[in-house]
Amino acid sequence: MTTDKTKVQLLSVLLHLFRVAFFSLFFLWQGLSTAAPQSVEENACVTCHSDIWEREVQGSVHARANILCQDCHGGDPTQLDIEAAKAPATGFVGVPDKKKIAETCGSCHANVEVMNFYGIRTDQLARYKTSGHGKKLFEEGKDQVAVCSDCHGHHHILPISDPNSSVYPTNIPKTCNQCHGNEALMAGFGLPADIFSKYQRSVHGKAVLEKKDVSAANCTSCHGSHGAIPPGVRDIGAACGKCHVNEKKYFLESVHAPVAEGGNFSECIACHGNHEVHPASKLLYRTACIQCHAAGSPAAEVGENLFRVLAQSESELKAAEALVKGASIEGIFVEEEMGALEDAKTNVISMAPVQHSLSADRISGLYEKFSEVAREIKTRVHQKREFLKWRKIALIPIWIFVLLMASALWYKYKQLQSRRKGNPSSE
Numbered sequence: 001m002t003t004d005k006t007k008v009q010l011l012s013v014l015l016h017l018f019r020v021a022f023f024s025l026f027f028l029w030q031g032l033s034t035a036a037p038q039s040v041e042e043n044a045c046v047t048c049h050s051d052i053w054e055r056e057v058q059g060s061v062h063a064r065a066n067i068l069c070q071d072c073h074g075g076d077p078t079q080l081d082i083e084a085a086k087a088p089a090t091g092f093v094g095v096p097d098k099k100k101i102a103e104t105c106g107s108c109h110a111n112v113e114v115m116n117f118y119g120i121r122t123d124q125l126a127r128y129k130t131s132g133h134g135k136k137l138f139e140e141g142k143d144q145v146a147v148c149s150d151c152h153g154h155h156h157i158l159p160i161s162d163p164n165s166s167v168y169p170t171n172i173p174k175t176c177n178q179c180h181g182n183e184a185l186m187a188g189f190g191l192p193a194d195i196f197s198k199y200q201r202s203v204h205g206k207a208v209l210e211k212k213d214v215s216a217a218n219c220t221s222c223h224g225s226h227g228a229i230p231p232g233v234r235d236i237g238a239a240c241g242k243c244h245v246n247e248k249k250y251f252l253e254s255v256h257a258p259v260a261e262g263g264n265f266s267e268c269i270a271c272h273g274n275h276e277v278h279p280a281s282k283l284l285y286r287t288a289c290i291q292c293h294a295a296g297s298p299a300a301e302v303g304e305n306l307f308r309v310l311a312q313s314e315s316e317l318k319a320a321e322a323l324v325k326g327a328s329i330e331g332i333f334v335e336e337e338m339g340a341l342e343d344a345k346t347n348v349i350s351m352a353p354v355q356h357s358l359s360a361d362r363i364s365g366l367y368e369k370f371s372e373v374a375r376e377i378k379t380r381v382h383q384k385r386e387f388l389k390w391r392k393i394a395l396i397p398i399w400i401f402v403l404l405m406a407s408a409l410w411y412k413y414k415q416l417q418s419r420r421k422g423n424p425s426s427e
């Protein structure tokens with residue numbers, strides 16, 4: 001009996017424990033589920049503004065992370081009643097003005113605790129405030145400048161790596177041009193409105209917009225995105241030199257480097273320009289130098305001299321190419337010469353950045369080597385051609401001999417044939 005009693009007691013204790021555990025887990029789960037983000041279906045803002053949701057917000061990088069209307073606009077998303085949803089106590093801001101937009105986006109994007117999880121940097125707002133745009137907005141209250149949503153959009157924001165994103169490299173120039181191509185707006189700030197059309201014609205613009213080559217420079221490669229400022233005279237080389245490392249390296253050896261260091265020479269754009277950079281050509285030695293150095297001055301002569309070296313080498317190269325091509329048509333075997341020519345050309349192209357040292361010695365040295373190859377090729381092709389000629393000449397006696405033999409044989413054959421006709425019994 002006593003054992004039965006203890007058994008019952010034990011059972012009820014276990015039952016109690018089980019009940020406690022069950023209910024605590026139940027309440028814990030309930031508590032968690034109310035703390036968890038509310039679903040889209042239950043969100044009253046989405047319910048009432050289903051048009052905006054479907055047209056603009058759904059599918060955005062934020063909607064995918066369950067960041068919904070109230071996270072940017074405030075308000076209470078559990079209230080289906082419009083008054084209650086937007087009561088003052090709910091922090092509803094309606095459509096935020098520009099300064100507020102930067103701060104609203106920044107409330108998450110400058111918050112390391114929020115963004116760490118997503119591995120996204122958190123310096124956009126801080127850098128934005130240092131930019132030409134940010135300074136005008138925060139220090140002078142000019143709200144025509146770009147704020148986060150002007151570059152990223154406000155509802156249909158996509159990951160920056162999405163080719164449809166407004167800040168994907170091939171789309172950036174058009175995004176900036178919304179304002180920088182607006183003549184009335186730009187005139188108010190004393191800025192030109194033709195930057196995009198110049199850029200479009202440039203070697204970079206053609207690469208980015210037509211060839212979809214994202215490695216070429218778009219507006220933000222040179223200006224930065226969040227710190228969009230005009231690169232100062234000193235920073236230009238850094239902007240171009242990020243990509244054109246070798247040109248920068250040799251530029252630093254040139255006579256202009258100390259002048260640039262002193263702030264009196266804009267590293268790359270002095271010769272190439274900024275928005276309308278054209279494919280480089282030796283003609284620049286004729287056109288660029290005389291913008292600052294009087295024609296005929298020693299400095300301009302340095303440019304003129306470089307131009308001559310290049311022009312000379314180029315014509316030698318063309319002549320060598322024509323020679324090799326002609327020879328191969330004539331049937332001369334020029335595989336080796338073609339190879340040598342290609343090698344020389346590749347060498348010269350890879351050494352092109354050396355020109356930025358503007359050192360006549362180095363550049364003539366470089367082209368001297370190349371000329372040597374061209375001259376060598378010329379001699380070798382001539383030799384081969386001579387050899388072929390002599391081979392042809394040497395063939396003449398052989399042909400005469402063959403001809404003589406052939407006619408002798410013919411003569412013999414005819415003789416035999418006429419003998420057979422005269423003596424048919426021999427058959």
Ligand code: HEC
Pocket residue numbers: 044045046048049069070073074075076077079080081082085086094095
């Ligand atoms: C009962 C339906 C309803 C609910 C719920 C609702 N809205 Fe609205 N909302 C409206 C209507 C109607 C307007 C006014 C029409 C208009 O201006 O487009 C409006 C206007 C707005 C505007 C523009 C305000 C302005 O100043 O022009 C914003 C932003 C907005 N709602 C956000 C929200 C957010 C965020 C929520 C959730 C917290 C929400 N709405 C909940 C119906 C609703």
Ligand code: HEC
Pocket residue numbers: 045046049052053057062067068069070071072073095096101149154155
């Ligand atoms: C990531 C932040 C963000 C989210 C999420 C967001 N909005 Fe907006 N919304 C903005 C900003 C910023 C503007 C102001 C854009 C401007 O003025 O350039 C805006 C503008 C609006 C406007 C004014 C009309 C317009 O499109 O310019 C309405 C209405 C609106 N939002 C409703 C909503 C509703 C409804 C949702 C949810 C379905 C929502 N927003 C989600 C940031 C957000």
Ligand code: HEC
Pocket residue numbers: 102105106109120121124125128133146147148149150151152160167172220224225226228
């Ligand atoms: C002048 C245009 C412009 C403005 C204004 C701007 N952005 Fe950007 N943003 C870009 C571009 C372009 C990128 C693409 C990557 C890059 O170049 O940094 C970018 C990238 C981002 C990214 C991806 C992470 C990163 O830093 O690369 C975030 C997040 C972002 N921006 C948020 C913001 C916020 C928040 C603001 C406002 C405080 C803002 N942006 C203002 C142009 C802009």
Ligand code: HEC
Pocket residue numbers: 061062064065067071072101104105106107108109114118120148149152153154157158159160161
């Ligand atoms: C409530 C917090 C919050 C607010 C407010 C917010 N964002 Fe975001 N944003 C995020 C989170 C979280 C992500 C990352 C989502 C993911 O990667 O899944 C994100 C992603 C982005 C990205 C894509 C970054 C990338 O690396 O591709 C951009 C661009 C961006 N936000 C811009 C904005 C802009 C512009 C605003 C203001 C109009 C804004 N955000 C407001 C939280 C926020």
Ligand code: HEC
Pocket residue numbers: 132133136144145146147150151172175176177178179180185189191219220223224225228229230
């Ligand atoms: C919403 C319109 C708008 C958009 C979009 C915009 N800008 Fe601007 N930007 C302006 C205005 C207005 C100014 C003039 C403010 C000033 O004088 O600094 C300006 C100034 C600048 C300046 C400084 C010029 C100077 O000499 O002070 C640079 C550089 C610049 N923007 C680059 C960009 C780039 C790059 C983009 C695209 C990634 C861009 N902007 C997108 C409106 C815009």
Ligand code: HEC
Pocket residue numbers: 173176177180191192195196199204217218219220221222223230231232233236239269274275
């Ligand atoms: C290859 C680099 C590069 C690219 C690409 C580029 N810029 Fe510039 N931009 C510069 C430089 C360098 C300056 C400064 C010129 C100076 O200081 O004399 C400048 C100046 C500016 C200015 C100041 C006004 C002016 O003309 O001096 C604005 C605004 C500007 N750029 C906007 C843009 C926009 C918008 C784009 C894209 C359509 C763009 N830039 C593309 C290098 C670039």
Ligand code: HEC
Pocket residue numbers: 237240241244247248249251256267268269270271272280281282283284285288310352353354355356
């Ligand atoms: C003093 C004038 C001058 C300056 C300064 C200058 N360049 Fe050049 N650059 C030239 C000339 C001339 C050529 C054409 C050479 C040719 O085609 O034979 C050239 C060619 C180039 C080329 C194409 C050929 C190559 O090197 O592959 C690039 C890229 C280039 N420059 C970038 C730059 C950058 C970046 C800077 C700044 C660090 C810069 N340049 C500074 C005059 C200049």
Ligand code: HEC
Pocket residue numbers: 203204207213215216217218221222236239240241242243244268269272273274277278279280281
């Ligand atoms: C983001 C990287 C990047 C930046 C920044 C950049 N460039 Fe370029 N640049 C390129 C690429 C890539 C090409 C080749 C484009 C093509 O021809 O398809 C190029 C082409 C050129 C060429 C023509 C080269 C040739 O062979 O004829 C010149 C000249 C040039 N850049 C000068 C500059 C100058 C000057 C700056 C600064 C004001 C600059 N670049 C900034 C990437 C860049």
Ligand code: HEC
Pocket residue numbers: 255256259264265266270271284285288289290291292293298299300302303304358
């Ligand atoms: C934007 C103006 C500018 C351009 C373009 C320019 N230079 Fe210069 N150059 C200077 C300045 C400034 C100095 C230093 C002051 C001086 O000595 O004249 C200088 C100095 C020199 C010097 C050494 C001093 C001298 O006068 O002999 C040489 C050599 C020279 N440049 C050659 C060139 C060549 C070659 C080109 C074209 C490929 C060129 N420069 C393009 C501005 C320029």
